[in-house]
Amino acid sequence: MNSSSYKNYLLDCKKSINKDKKINLCSIETTDLSLDVFRNFDKVKQLASNIRYKFINEIDKNLIIFDKNFTENGGNIHWCIAYDDFMEKLLRLLDKENIKSTNIFSSMFTEELGVETIKDESDIKINPKTNDSIIFAPQFGIINSGSLFLNFNSAYDMELVLGSKLKIFVLPINDFLFKIEDIEIFSHLYSIYKNKIDYPYLTSVYTPSPLEKDNNVHLFLVDNGRSNILENKDIRKALTCIHCDACKKVCPVYNIIGDKPYDNIFSGPIANVILPFTENIESYKHLAFSSCTLCGNCSKICPVNIPVSELIISNKHYFFENKYMDIQDNRLTKNLSKTLLFRNKMNAKKFIKNLKIKMLLNSSITEKYIFTKSTFNQQYQINNNNESNKN
Numbered sequence: 001m002n003s004s005s006y007k008n009y010l011l012d013c014k015k016s017i018n019k020d021k022k023i024n025l026c027s028i029e030t031t032d033l034s035l036d037v038f039r040n041f042d043k044v045k046q047l048a049s050n051i052r053y054k055f056i057n058e059i060d061k062n063l064i065i066f067d068k069n070f071t072e073n074g075g076n077i078h079w080c081i082a083y084d085d086f087m088e089k090l091l092r093l094l095d096k097e098n099i100k101s102t103n104i105f106s107s108m109f110t111e112e113l114g115v116e117t118i119k120d121e122s123d124i125k126i127n128p129k130t131n132d133s134i135i136f137a138p139q140f141g142i143i144n145s146g147s148l149f150l151n152f153n154s155a156y157d158m159e160l161v162l163g164s165k166l167k168i169f170v171l172p173i174n175d176f177l178f179k180i181e182d183i184e185i186f187s188h189l190y191s192i193y194k195n196k197i198d199y200p201y202l203t204s205v206y207t208p209s210p211l212e213k214d215n216n217v218h219l220f221l222v223d224n225g226r227s228n229i230l231e232n233k234d235i236r237k238a239l240t241c242i243h244c245d246a247c248k249k250v251c252p253v254y255n256i257i258g259d260k261p262y263d264n265i266f267s268g269p270i271a272n273v274i275l276p277f278t279e280n281i282e283s284y285k286h287l288a289f290s291s292c293t294l295c296g297n298c299s300k301i302c303p304v305n306i307p308v309s310e311l312i313i314s315n316k317h318y319f320f321e322n323k324y325m326d327i328q329d330n331r332l333t334k335n336l337s338k339t340l341l342f343r344n345k346m347n348a349k350k351f352i353k354n355l356k357i358k359m360l361l362n363s364s365i366t367e368k369y370i371f372t373k374s375t376f377n378q379q380y381q382i383n384n385n386n387e388s389n390k391n
């Protein structure tokens with residue numbers, strides 16, 4: 001790959017590698033806790049996966065129901081396409097409400113939206129003590145009740161948010177559950193995988209009420225590239241992610257390179273799948289090829305059964321078939337597949353394969369670093385024959 005983003009990515013990877021770091025990829029020690037909480041953990045994971053996938057597959061219909069219920073409860077919804085649109089609408093609201101300072105509760109989504117930049121784009125100050133106006137990202141929206149599920153870091157935060165006169169919530173279009181009863185299972189799964197505790201400490205289901213005096217509740221529902229993922233049926237499942245970070249903890253590549261090479265709020269295995277679509281393919285396509293060893297740890301650990309490594313393979317196919325790869329890489333892939341798909345060519349003599357790969361890569365790689373005398377398939381056949389002769 002020749003793109004400058006790929007070259008910068010490689011440079012950052014080299015800088016980030018910490019050779020002394022010890023990596024334990026065997027488990028993230030959730031098993032005992034999961035079995036304490038759920039009798040049949042596999043069944044729970046499947047149930048969680050079904051709930052989230054059912055929502056995503058009919059997201060348009062479900063969001064309309066939520067909009068109706070939330071509005072009937074007295075809340076106001078602002079639909080936003082991306083950052084610019086969101087920021088414009090947010091500043092307009094703050095101006096209309098004559099807000100001079102607001103309290104922003106930092107989270108992954110407020111960072112993704114760059115909410116804190118309002119201090120650069122306007123005269124509004126950020127005040128961590130005020131509850132005149134707050135900006136907060138709920139964990140989920142609840143379709144059937146038109147409510148929001150809030151997860152707090154402290155009782156102080158909880159008091160400020162729930163007691164605020166002007167409540168501004170921000171939520172991506174994919175973080176929803178159907179009903180209040182669903183919260184139980186997702187709270188357990190999220191806490192076990194994210195924080196190794198069996199349930200979050202401080203949560204609240206917040207439903208705006210039209211009967212409340214001075215009810216001033218606003219929800220900004222932001223797409224920010226998610227609909228690009230929805231359009232691609234093969235990787236749509238990535239939108240069911242609950243942001244528990246478990247896949248990061250078991251990824252051998254992420255454990256070595258960390259966040260920096262991603263240059264984005266999203267990082268790790270699930271970022272390899274979604275960033276080319278939420279940002280742009282040209283700047284992030286290299287993640288499918290260079291950030292994954294296809295070990296499958298991420299798919300195995302995911303509490304909502306997202307087949308993360310399979311989705312990364314799916315991205316590779318998509319980029320190849322839709323001609324997003326550089327001419328050079330395209331030629332290389334086509335030529336390699338002519339050999340890799342045929343067993344007799346793979347089992348050809350070592351010097352023939354080395355010669356071909358040198359011509360293909362146009363490089364001076366020495367023979368000893370490329371093919372061994374016999375392939376794994378040949379060694380397997382020899383071992384198998386020896387075993388059957390013994391028997």
Ligand code: SF4
Pocket residue numbers: 240241242243244245246247248270298301302303304306308
């Ligand atoms: S994809 Fe990763 S972050 Fe998302 S739910 Fe699965 S394990 Fe958690």
